[in-house]
Amino acid sequence: MRPSVGQHCKQVLNRSKGGAGMRYSGFRVIAEALTGHKGWKPVWRDPAPQAEYDYIVVGGGGHGLATAYYLAKEFRQARIAVLEKGYLGGGSVGRNTTIIRSNYILDGNEPFYEFSLKLWEGLEQDFNYNAMVSQRGILNLIHTDAQRDAFVRRGNAMMLNGADATLLDREQIRAMYPWLNFDNARFPIKGGLAQKRGGTVRHDAVAWGYARGADLRGVDLIQNCEVTGMRIENGRIKGVETTRGYIGAKKVGVAVAGSSSRVMAHAGMRLPMESHVLQAFVSEGLKPLIDGVMTFGAGHFYVSQSDKGGLVFGGDIDGYNSYAQRGNLPVIEDVAEGGMALMPAIGRARLLRTWGGIMDMSMDGSPIIDRTHVEGLYFNGGWCYGGFKATPASGWCFAHLMAKDEPHKTATAYRFDRFLKGLMIDEKGQGAQPNLH
Amino acid sequence: MIINHPILGPRDSQEFVYLGDASLMTRPDGMTAGIEEFHDWLYNRDNPAGLHRELWYHEQGDRSWLVVTRNTVTHEITSVELARDVARKMGRSK
Numbered sequence: 293m294r295p296s297v298g299q300h301c302k303q304v305l306n307r308s309k310g311g312a313g314m315r316y317s318g319f320r321v322i323a324e325a326l327t328g329h330k331g332w333k334p335v336w337r338d339p340a341p342q343a344e345y346d347y348i349v350v351g352g353g354g355h356g357l358a359t360a361y362y363l364a365k366e367f368r369q370a371r372i373a374v375l376e377k378g379y380l381g382g383g384s385v386g387r388n389t390t391i392i393r394s395n396y397i398l399d400g401n402e403p404f405y406e407f408s409l410k411l412w413e414g415l416e417q418d419f420n421y422n423a424m425v426s427q428r429g430i431l432n433l434i435h436t437d438a439q440r441d442a443f444v445r446r447g448n449a450m451m452l453n454g455a456d457a458t459l460l461d462r463e464q465i466r467a468m469y470p471w472l473n474f475d476n477a478r479f480p481i482k483g484g485l486a487q488k489r490g491g492t493v494r495h496d497a498v499a500w501g502y503a504r505g506a507d508l509r510g511v512d513l514i515q516n517c518e519v520t521g522m523r524i525e526n527g528r529i530k531g532v533e534t535t536r537g538y539i540g541a542k543k544v545g546v547a548v549a550g551s552s553s554r555v556m557a558h559a560g561m562r563l564p565m566e567s568h569v570l571q572a573f574v575s576e577g578l579k580p581l582i583d584g585v586m587t588f589g590a591g592h593f594y595v596s597q598s599d600k601g602g603l604v605f606g607g608d609i610d611g612y613n614s615y616a617q618r619g620n621l622p623v624i625e626d627v628a629e630g631g632m633a634l635m636p637a638i639g640r641a642r643l644l645r646t647w648g649g650i651m652d653m654s655m656d657g658s659p660i661i662d663r664t665h666v667e668g669l670y671f672n673g674g675w676c677y678g679g680f681k682a683t684p685a686s687g688w689c690f691a692h693l694m695a696k697d698e699p700h701k702t703a704t705a706y707r708f709d710r711f712l713k714g715l716m717i718d719e720k721g722q723g724a725q726p727n728l729h
Numbered sequence: 730m731i732i733n734h735p736i737l738g739p740r741d742s743q744e745f746v747y748l749g750d751a752s753l754m755t756r757p758d759g760m761t762a763g764i765e766e767f768h769d770w771l772y773n774r775d776n777p778a779g780l781h782r783e784l785w786y787h788e789q790g791d792r793s794w795l796v797v798t799r800n801t802v803t804h805e806i807t808s809v810e811l812a813r814d815v816a817r818k819m820g821r822s823k
């Protein structure tokens with residue numbers, strides 16, 4: 293479906309409205325600095341919903357916004373709206389610890405995550421927005437011989453899929469981070485697997501960049517608009533009921549992450565998913581200590597340092613179903629213990645903030661990007677605690693599925709029926725136990 | 730969270746292991762149920778925002794299984810029963 297001339301004119305019109313159409317550049321920053329920053333405009337419009345769209349994407353998180361962006365930009369579709377219950381980027385896309393990587397082992401996953409990492413590498417140029425993509429490297433520490441074997445295998449699987457992986461020994465890690473606790477009696481550091489192309493990205497800016505890019509291409513970003521029902525006739529989607537009235541649509545794609553079960557219940561579906569809370573932590577600002585991302589291999593603790601100097605760290609999910617967006621103390625204690633075991637130097641650093649976000653934990657720890665039994669209704673979810681890194685590829689593959697009605701080649705395994713057919717993608721080999729993935 | 734154990738009184742939830750939705754107690758009959766029914770039981774969940782009946786195992790205590798009714802939005806626990814009693818009420822021997 294190509295946009296009609298009328299639709300095209302509308303898009304061009306939209307582009308010239310307000311702040312839309314303004315490109316960012318170094319020159320622009322200097323010019324604005326010299327003229328008192330009076331030229332900046334709102335980055336996207338705030339449109340009222342129209343009666344009908346060709347495409348409705350439910351959820352204005354990273355995945356929903358990326359989907360709308362690629363639908364418009366790569367797949368040349370028009371009459372697209374994103375419906376967001378709160379404000380754009382207020383969900384997990386603005387709550388995560390910002391780590392990107394493609395260090396998976398299984399065939400169903402690794403090509404997808406490597407596709408995502410490649411998209412991250414070109415993203416800022418692509419959507420002309422500074423998302424602070426920083427390929428500062430990720431290091432997974434090894435503490436036992438068996439763990440080394442497992443990481444060697446993982447590294448090989450990564451390289452077979454075109455990703456980079458480097459096995460480091462103890463002395464190489466000592467040269468990087470001499471202050472780590474190398475001789476912990478129970479968990480000595482024996483080495484590590486590094487992915488140098490991994491790193492961090494400014495999470496909010498990802499939502500904003502995609503939002504602006506989509507808005508520029510005529511996508512209506514509609515906030516404070518909760519989907520409360522679905523109109524389905526003769527097995528086909530007709531539109532959605534929302535807090536801002538009924539909105540018709542030819543195709544509806546749901547990308548609401550932690551709220552997946554609630555929204556898909558409107559289509560009578562029960563999902564292979566539980567919602568769980570994951571917490572994150574930030575310390576007071578410290579002098580530069582860690583220039584990459586590091587994970588402890590003997591407990592639940594991972595850490596990086598923000599540009600402002602705060603240590604950004606996290607650990608395990610709390611472990612019980614939750615929609616609360618806040619966690620409890622036992623996990624805070626567990627994460628702090630993990631941190632102290634690995635890097636005793638942080639013992640006196642004060643914790644500034646903690647918060648939580650809701651994870652759509654699937655039954656095998658891997659996501660779903662698929663059609664549903666309702667014609668014209670598509671689903672994207674099950675991202676567990678690792679969906680931020682997936683944002684570009686998830687948006688791309690979901691847009692591909694919605695526009696062409698066939699899955700993108702890196703996302704063919706992300707089907708609903710994989711549980712029925714025994715084709716699980718279970719990186720950890722834990723079985724149907726979401727809180728263990 | 731504090732779980733008010735029917736026999737042992739208030740206990741820290743850290744002493745327990747969480748399994749999931751209490752519907753896992755009603756496994757379909759392997760002799761009569763089809764694969765779809767088993768699939769639905771094993772993999773699909775209601776996953777409600779609100780009251781949730783769920784299984785907790787008192788691993789660091791008396792090793793009993795409990796059915797806890799808890800609000801997944803507020804984390805408030807409104808009732809705690811021994812899973813054994815719940816099973817008996819459903820007509821099972823244990």
Ligand SMILES: Cc1cc2nc3c(=O)[nH]c(=O)nc-3n(C[C@H](O)[C@H](O)[C@H](O)COP(=O)(O)OP(=O)(O)OC[C@H]3O[C@@H](n4cnc5c(N)ncnc54)[C@H](O)[C@@H]3O)c2cc1C
Nearest residue numbers: 351353354355377383384385388389391519649679680681
């Ligand atoms: C503490 C924490 C740390 C994490 N760390 C990492 C990490 O380091 N690396 C990584 O890769 N991943 C990480 N994640 C996971 C990652 O953040 C998520 O998997 C990802 O953000 C989910 O996709 P999203 O951005 O689309 O979700 P969200 O931003 O949650 O978007 C979903 C949107 O849907 C909206 N919505 C819900 N219901 C409705 C409705 N009925 N109608 C309309 N809109 C609705 C919500 O308001 C929300 O804005 C972390 C998550 C948390 C909480």
